[in-house]
Every structure is written in C-alpha cells, then in structure tokens.
Amino acid sequence: MNNAFALKGNILYTPVCGRIEAAADSYLVCEEGKVAGVFDTLPEAFWGVPVEDFGSRLILPGLADLHVHASQYAYRGLGMDLELLDWLEQNAFPEEARFADLDYARAAWDIFVEELAKSATTRACIFATVHRPAALLLMEKLEQAGLAGFVGKVNMDRDCPDCLRETTGGSLEETRRWLEQSAGFGRVKPILTPRFVPSCTDELLAGLGALGARFNVPVQSHLSENLSEIRLVGRLCPSSRYYGDVYDRAGLFGGPRPAVMAHCIWSGEEERARMKEAGVFIAHCPQSNMNVSSGIAPVRLYLREGQRLGLGSDVAGGAHLSIFRAMTDAIQASKLRWRLVDDSLPALTLPEALYMATKGGGAFFGRVGSFEPGYEFDAVVLDDADLPTTRRCTLTERLERVVWLGDGRPCAKYVAGRKLF
Amino acid sequence: MNNAFALKGNILYTPVCGRIEAAADSYLVCEEGKVAGVFDTLPEAFWGVPVEDFGSRLILPGLADLHVHASQYAYRGLGMDLELLDWLEQNAFPEEARFADLDYARAAWDIFVEELAKSATTRACIFATVHRPAALLLMEKLEQAGLAGFVGKVNMDRDCPDCLRETTGGSLEETRRWLEQSAGFGRVKPILTPRFVPSCTDELLAGLGALGARFNVPVQSHLSENLSEIRLVGRLCPSSRYYGDVYDRAGLFGGPRPAVMAHCIWSGEEERARMKEAGVFIAHCPQSNMNVSSGIAPVRLYLREGQRLGLGSDVAGGAHLSIFRAMTDAIQASKLRWRLVDDSLPALTLPEALYMATKGGGAFFGRVGSFEPGYEFDAVVLDDADLPTTRRCTLTERLERVVWLGDGRPCAKYVAGRKLF
Numbered sequence: 001m002n003n004a005f006a007l008k009g010n011i012l013y014t015p016v017c018g019r020i021e022a023a024a025d026s027y028l029v030c031e032e033g034k035v036a037g038v039f040d041t042l043p044e045a046f047w048g049v050p051v052e053d054f055g056s057r058l059i060l061p062g063l064a065d066l067h068v069h070a071s072q073y074a075y076r077g078l079g080m081d082l083e084l085l086d087w088l089e090q091n092a093f094p095e096e097a098r099f100a101d102l103d104y105a106r107a108a109w110d111i112f113v114e115e116l117a118k119s120a121t122t123r124a125c126i127f128a129t130v131h132r133p134a135a136l137l138l139m140e141k142l143e144q145a146g147l148a149g150f151v152g153k154v155n156m157d158r159d160c161p162d163c164l165r166e167t168t169g170g171s172l173e174e175t176r177r178w179l180e181q182s183a184g185f186g187r188v189k190p191i192l193t194p195r196f197v198p199s200c201t202d203e204l205l206a207g208l209g210a211l212g213a214r215f216n217v218p219v220q221s222h223l224s225e226n227l228s229e230i231r232l233v234g235r236l237c238p239s240s241r242y243y244g245d246v247y248d249r250a251g252l253f254g255g256p257r258p259a260v261m262a263h264c265i266w267s268g269e270e271e272r273a274r275m276k277e278a279g280v281f282i283a284h285c286p287q288s289n290m291n292v293s294s295g296i297a298p299v300r301l302y303l304r305e306g307q308r309l310g311l312g313s314d315v316a317g318g319a320h321l322s323i324f325r326a327m328t329d330a331i332q333a334s335k336l337r338w339r340l341v342d343d344s345l346p347a348l349t350l351p352e353a354l355y356m357a358t359k360g361g362g363a364f365f366g367r368v369g370s371f372e373p374g375y376e377f378d379a380v381v382l383d384d385a386d387l388p389t390t391r392r393c394t395l396t397e398r399l400e401r402v403v404w405l406g407d408g409r410p411c412a413k414y415v416a417g418r419k420l421f
Numbered sequence: 422m423n424n425a426f427a428l429k430g431n432i433l434y435t436p437v438c439g440r441i442e443a444a445a446d447s448y449l450v451c452e453e454g455k456v457a458g459v460f461d462t463l464p465e466a467f468w469g470v471p472v473e474d475f476g477s478r479l480i481l482p483g484l485a486d487l488h489v490h491a492s493q494y495a496y497r498g499l500g501m502d503l504e505l506l507d508w509l510e511q512n513a514f515p516e517e518a519r520f521a522d523l524d525y526a527r528a529a530w531d532i533f534v535e536e537l538a539k540s541a542t543t544r545a546c547i548f549a550t551v552h553r554p555a556a557l558l559l560m561e562k563l564e565q566a567g568l569a570g571f572v573g574k575v576n577m578d579r580d581c582p583d584c585l586r587e588t589t590g591g592s593l594e595e596t597r598r599w600l601e602q603s604a605g606f607g608r609v610k611p612i613l614t615p616r617f618v619p620s621c622t623d624e625l626l627a628g629l630g631a632l633g634a635r636f637n638v639p640v641q642s643h644l645s646e647n648l649s650e651i652r653l654v655g656r657l658c659p660s661s662r663y664y665g666d667v668y669d670r671a672g673l674f675g676g677p678r679p680a681v682m683a684h685c686i687w688s689g690e691e692e693r694a695r696m697k698e699a700g701v702f703i704a705h706c707p708q709s710n711m712n713v714s715s716g717i718a719p720v721r722l723y724l725r726e727g728q729r730l731g732l733g734s735d736v737a738g739g740a741h742l743s744i745f746r747a748m749t750d751a752i753q754a755s756k757l758r759w760r761l762v763d764d765s766l767p768a769l770t771l772p773e774a775l776y777m778a779t780k781g782g783g784a785f786f787g788r789v790g791s792f793e794p795g796y797e798f799d800a801v802v803l804d805d806a807d808l809p810t811t812r813r814c815t816l817t818e819r820l821e822r823v824v825w826l827g828d829g830r831p832c833a834k835y836v837a838g839r840k841l842f
Contacts, residue, residue: 074811077825081770290753319825332711390495404498404740
C-alpha cells in the first residue's frame with residue numbers, strides 16, 4: 001500500500017445536498033492522493049498504513065472559495081460605506097495599480113497566501129491583477145504553500161483608470177504569454193479573467209474566447225451583481241439579450257470549458273436557462289452582496305433549478321476569507337430574502353450551505369469536496385474544545401457550532417493528499 | 422490627585438452620532454472612576470499620576486450590549502434553521518428549565534461571565550431565567566468579575582411549558598423577594614423582565630408595574646420583533662392599540678423609569694411616537710433578526726426620529742457576543758434594507774454604528790460610552806498588530822479594520838475606572 005494513510009476522528013461530509021453524513025470515531029483513508037473511503041474499522045487492505053489519530057476532533061472536506069480577489073486582501077474591512085461602482089473607483093483600482101511593482105506584489109501576496117493557507121479553504125478561484133508578472137508570482141507562492149486552484153491575470157481595456165487600462169492587443173498578448181508561462185504549474189492553474197463586461201471591449205472578450213479554446217482554460221468573471229452595473233452593460237452592449245449573453249457570444253460562458261460567474265443576484269429567466277444549459281457555476285458571495293449593497297441572490301431557486309453552485313468570500317467586497325463565515329452569511333441572507341423579498345423560497349439550511357462550501361463549489365475543480373471514494377483528498381481537522389458549552393452535542397450540532405462560532409482555522413489541513421500542517 | 426491615572430495611546434470615540442473623534446498618541450485621564458478628559462499632553466494637574474502606555478494601540482469606550490440572554494449562551498449557534506416561536510419552544514425553553522438546578526446554573530453562568538469579561542462589552546442588559554436563586558447567582562458572578570449593568574429575573578405566567586410557567590402571584594412574590602435581595606449589589610442592578618407579552622398576563626404586567634414604581638427599577642423586554650408574534654399579541658390583548666401599548670398600560674414603557682425594548686422591527690407610527698415621548702430605548706439586534714427570520718429594523722428612521730438607540734447581541738438569537746460584530750451586522754442589514762425594502766432610508770455608516778455601540782446604548786446606564794469629561798471611565802484597548810496589511814491606515818481606518826476583522830477581544834479593559842485585565 002504505497003502512499004496510503006488514514007485519519008481517525010469524527011468525519012462529516014455531504015454526499016447529497018442537504019444531508020450530512022456523520023461517521024463517529026472512524027477512519028478516512030487516503031491512497032495516492034485520493035479518498036479510498038470512510039470506515040468504522042480499518043479494512044484489512046489498509047492494515048499497517050500510518051494512522052493519525054485526531055481523537056474527538058471533527059474532520060471535514062476542505063472548503064472551496066469560488067471567488068476571491070487576492071489583491072484586495074490588504075484592504076478588506078475598509079471603505080465599507082461605499083456602493084459597488086464607487087468602491088471600485090475609490091478603493092479597488094488605486095490599490096491594484098500598485099501591483100505593477102513586483103516588490104509590492106510580493107509583500108501583498110505573502111500576506112494573502114499565508115492567511116489562505118491557515119484557513120479551511122483548500123481550493124480557490126483567485127483574481128490577481130492585470131499584471132502578468134504579479135499573477136505568475138502569486139501562482140508560484142500558492143503552489144509553494146501547497147494550495148490548489150485557479151489564478152487569473154485580470155483583463156481590462158476600458159472604463160478604468162489609465163494606470164490599469166490595457167490596450168486590447170496588449171491585454172491579449174500579455175494573456176497569451178502568461179498562459180504559456182504558467183503551463184508548468186502543478187495544482188495551481190491559469191483561468192481567463194475578464195474583469196467584467198464594463199471593463200472589457202467586445203474585441204477583448206472575443207480574443208480571450210479564442211485564447212481559451214487554444215489553451216483549453218476555464219473562465220471566471222462577474223455577472224448580474226448590481227442594478228446600475230446591469231444597466232451599464234445594457235448600454236455598452238445594446239445587441240446583447242442579457243448580461244451573460246455578452247460572455248456567451250465570446251465563447252466565455254461554459255460549455256466545453258468551465259466558467260464560474262460571481263454573484264448572479266439579478267439573473268433573469270433567460271440568463272438562468274442558459275447558465276443551466278452551459279453548466280456555468282455560480283459563485284454565491286453573500287457578504288460582499290450585503291457590503292456593497294447589491295442584494296441577495298435567490299439561492300433556493302438556483303438549487304431547485306439544479307444550477308451548479310458554490311460559495312465565494314469575494315474578499316474584499318466580503319471582509320472575511322473564511323468560507324465558514326460565507327456559509328452562515330448565506331443562511332442569514334436567505335432568511336432575510338424569504339422574509340422581505342419572496343416567501344415562496346425557503347431559507348437555506350446548514351447542511352445545504354455545507355454542501356455548497358464543499359462538494360457544490362468543489363466540483364469546479366474536479367472530483368473535490370467530498371469523502372466519497374475517488375475524490376481528491378482535501379481534508380481539514382477542526383478543534384471545538386475552545387467553544388465551551390454545558391450542552392451535550394451531537395456531531396452535527398458540534399459542526400453547527402464550529403461553523404457559526406469558530407475562528408475558521410483548522411488544526412490540520414490536507415490538499416490532494418498532501419499535509420500542509 | 423487621589424485615584425487618578427492615565428492611559429496613553431490612540432484614542433477614538435463618538436461624542437456625536439456619525440462623527441469619530443480621533444486623538445493620536447494622547448492621554449485619557451481617569452479621576453475617581455470618571456473621565457477627566459482627553460489631552461495631547463498631560464495637564465499640570467495630572468503630572469505624576471500613573472500612566473499606562475499602550476503605544477500605538479487603539480483605546481475606545483467600552484461597548485454596551487442592550488439585550489442578551491445569559492441562559493442561552495450555551496447553545497448559541499444551534500438550531501439556527503428555526504423561526505422565532507419554534508426556536509423558543511424547541512431550543513430556549515427546555516434549556517431554561519434546567520436553571521432551576523443551581524449547580525447547572527453555576528456552570529452555565531461561569532461560561533457566560535468569563536466570555537463577557539473577555540469581550541469589549543463593559544455594560545449589559547441581561548436576561549437570566551425565571552429562577553430567583555439563579556438570577557441572584559448571576560448578579561453575584563458578574564459583580565465579582567467587575568462587570569456592570571442590569572440583570573433580570575424573567576417573568577412568565579402563560580403560554581410556555583409547565584416546567585417554566587409561574588403562577589401570577591408566585592411570579593410577583595418571587596420578583597419582590599429578588600428585588601429586596603438584590604438591593605445590596607453595586608454595579609450590577611436588577612431590572613424588571615417580563616419576557617414578552619405572549620408569556621405575561623395583564624395581571625402580571627400590572628403587578629410588575631407596581632413593583633417597578635415601589636422599588637424604582639427599570640424594565641427590559643421584547644417588542645414588535647416578529648409578524649406572527651405581533652398578531653398573537655393582538656389576539657391576546659384585543660383592547661391594546663399596538664404592541665407597546667400593553668406594556669405602557671402597566672407602567673412598563675419608560676417615562677419615570679427607563680425601559681429598553683429589544684428589536685422594534687415592525688413598530689408602527691403610533692408605537693414609535695409613544696417610544697420617543699417616553700424615552701424608551703431600542704435595542705437593535707441585527708444578527709438575531711436575521712437568524713430567526715424576523716426582518717430588519719428601520720434604524721435610519723429611528724436615528725432621524727431621535728429615538729434612543731443601542732445595539733444588542735441577543736445571544737442566542739444572535740450567535741455572537743461581540744458588539745463589534747453587532748455593529749457590522751447592523752451596517753450590512755441596513756444596506757440590504759436600503760436595497761430591498763426602502764431606498765429612502767440610507768444605510769448606516771461605521772461611525773453611526775460605533776455611536777450606537779457606545780454612547781447611544783451606554784446612555785441606558787447613565788453617563789456611559791464616551792470619553793467626554795464626567796463620563797464613567799469604561800475603556801477597552803485594542804491591538805490590531807495581528808491584522809497584517811500593506812496599506813498605511815489612518816486611525817479611523819485602523820478602527821474600521823479592527824471592528825470588521827478582529828476577534829472582538831481587547832487586550833485591556835476598564836469598567837468605571839477599575840482595571841479588569
């Protein structure tokens with residue numbers, strides 16, 4: 001049994017949305033970086049493999065963050081009194097310009113990567129900045145830290161400050177070079193990242209679509225986040241039928257190559273039908289949607305429709321990197337939506353939010369986010385000993401408490417079978 | 422200069438709602454338990470007093486929690502998939518019944534008091550349970566810990582499980598004995614605590630009103646939290662004009678003796694006018710209002726109307742004891758309300774939320790929650806060194822970050838001039 005080992009503890013995961021499997025005092029076996037299974041006693045085939053005993057601690061699949069801006073980590077929690085378009089102009093763009101300086105980028109990436117490594121997130125879809133060298137440096141640092149996921153060099157050729165605006169040709173050329181240079185990475189891969197329609201011309205989007213096909217890379221962007229933004233897209237692209245249609249015409253909206261779109265708060269029927277058909281992932285970012293006053297996405301509707309759905313921290317629209325926090329934010333937002341907007345759509349439950357945080361979002365990265373056999377071995381171990389209570393809790397209740405009350409930091413973390421700490 | 426000392430550091434407070442005073446590298450002087458002033462250099466009158474130098478750390482007024490259920494601390498974060506009335510029945514009432522056992526109460530109060538002591542909260546309005554001995558024990562423990570505020574023995578004589586329901590006469594008699602027994606306390610004082618109208622008969626409320634007048638004690642309760650609850654109150658008290666009117670008729674709605682009412686999400690015009698007139702405090706508990714799907718209180722309207730307003734954690738409707746968390750929850754909820762309910766009421770800003778958390782709520786306890794001369798010396802010192810950033814922040818930005826991102830725990834804490842740690 002080469003490269004096999006087991007973790008022992010209280011194992012929880014969600015093979016099906018809304019149902020938590022809880023295996024008390026059991027073994028989670030890893031073989032060649034993949035889950036071999038969850039067992040109450042170790043099967044004979046694995047006798048003799050190293051076993052790390054985590055006692056009564058909780059073992060969960062690693063969490064997936066489907067939308068995070070690494071360059072914004074430094075100013076999370078600042079400028080929260082602004083709405084989206086003002087916030088971008090006053091807060092995001094001036095900071096992003098600084099990443100032209102690779103020394104500045106290095107210092108900022110170090111902070112971001114260290115915090116991401118300490119978190120329960122094992123996979124992430126990450127926006128870097130427009131700067132190719134900075135994007136490559138971030139990929140290197142994530143890879144060195146043992147993390148996995150996608151990083152995007154951002155594209156912008158209109159409607160942003162001069163210090164960030166690329167020419168259309170320059171943007172495409174830099175993207176091509178970046179895709180070539182990032183071919184050698186292992187678990188950290190490139191993803192096309194047109195910022196959003198307002199900052200990308202049709203020509204740029206078409207060029208990115210061609211690069212996507214040529215290099216076979218997925219896409220991440222923003223979609224239907226804010227009402228002013230949607231009106232702006234309508235003015236900029238008068239022939240598009242809906243916001244997502246602009247990406248779709250450029251070949252950047254799912255289908256052969258996966259796409260993940262952040263927010264989708266105001267997606268209409270036609271947009272949603274096309275997303276379902278093309279398998280576009282929705283990155284639900286509830287805290288950001290509150291902080292920049294965007295609204296609340298109809299997540300229950302998306303679950304009913306069978307949309308592909310995960311959670312995003314959207315730092316720094318969201319102030320918190322923890323996807324546990326995103327879970328409880330999603331539950332709270334869905335309750336307010338039920339009460340204030342549409343009481344035909346019941347609120348999310350914790351087991352549903354956990355599914356979105358693990359298997360739901362994990363699917364963007366392959367077979368990730370569950371402990372079913374064959375899934376990549378992403379696991380985090382959580383200690384709830386510092387959450388005192390007089391109540392005797394079931395395993396599911398302990399999970400609830402650690403999600404709601406913990407600091408989001410595991411005491412051990414594994415990505416694709418490799419132990420980070 | 423007897424009993425005088427000074428703290429040195431970066432001092433922030435809100436003498437006026439919406440405006441933060443920031444005094445860099447200054448002295449906050451305490452004399453006889455009260456604030457003598459904030460000075461950039463120490464005035465001659467205070468030369469020679471002990472100075473504790475907190476370097477570049479932030480010094481803020483202690484926070485006020487206007488609404489928290491001590492008995493629910495043990496199960497915060499559990500049962501969050503329920504609405505208010507179900508949550509009470511399945512979660513709150515069975516747990517509260519256990520406080521008849523003083524040993525159980527001791528263990529639970531120890532956890533609560535220890536966590537409250539570690540937090541940035543210096544003053545609180547606390548619900549105990551119906552049990553007189555347990556309420557007295559909680560008061561003792563809070564006093565020993567150096568905390569200040571009000572504790573209420575809860576009253577309930579209808580519409581709750583048998584194990585908790587009091588007779589009307591028994592409830593009043595126990596309340597009278599408790600008020601007599603708690604006369605000797607110092608900074609922890611009794612407050613009348615009819616749970617809410619659905620669990621208190623008119624006769625009980627009238628009797629409590631008489632006790633309030635006789636012992637000159639304030640009142641805390643719940644008001645206009647949930648639409649089903651409001652309909653229930655209408656059925657139970659058909660002659661009342663609005664929910665608060667039921668308390669008012671019993672002499673439990675402000676006027677000569679202060680009253681604080683939690684939630685006030687759905688208060689109509691007549692109720693609000695009466696609250697303003699009688700100086701009733703509103704304890705805004707945004708997280709709880711999300712968690713039990715109640716709605717979002719129109720806090721901007723209350724500020725415009727000049728209502729008296731503070732924040733509450735409402736543990737365990739709210740999962741978090743931190744009033745910093747309540748500040749950011751209040752801001753987020755107000756943004757969603759602006760977007761989804763009424764765009765004539767702009768969202769709260771951080772300086773406004775800080776005012777509510779300090780001087781606004783502090784006013785329920787006297788001259789508390791500011792560093793203006795004569796205010797009681799409640800102060801907390803916050804260290805933001807573990808929140809790395811590449812950005813050079815102003816003092817107000819550092820405050821924003823510590824509120825949004827910190828764990829809510831100060832590194833030093835003073836209540837009425839006494840240092841707790």
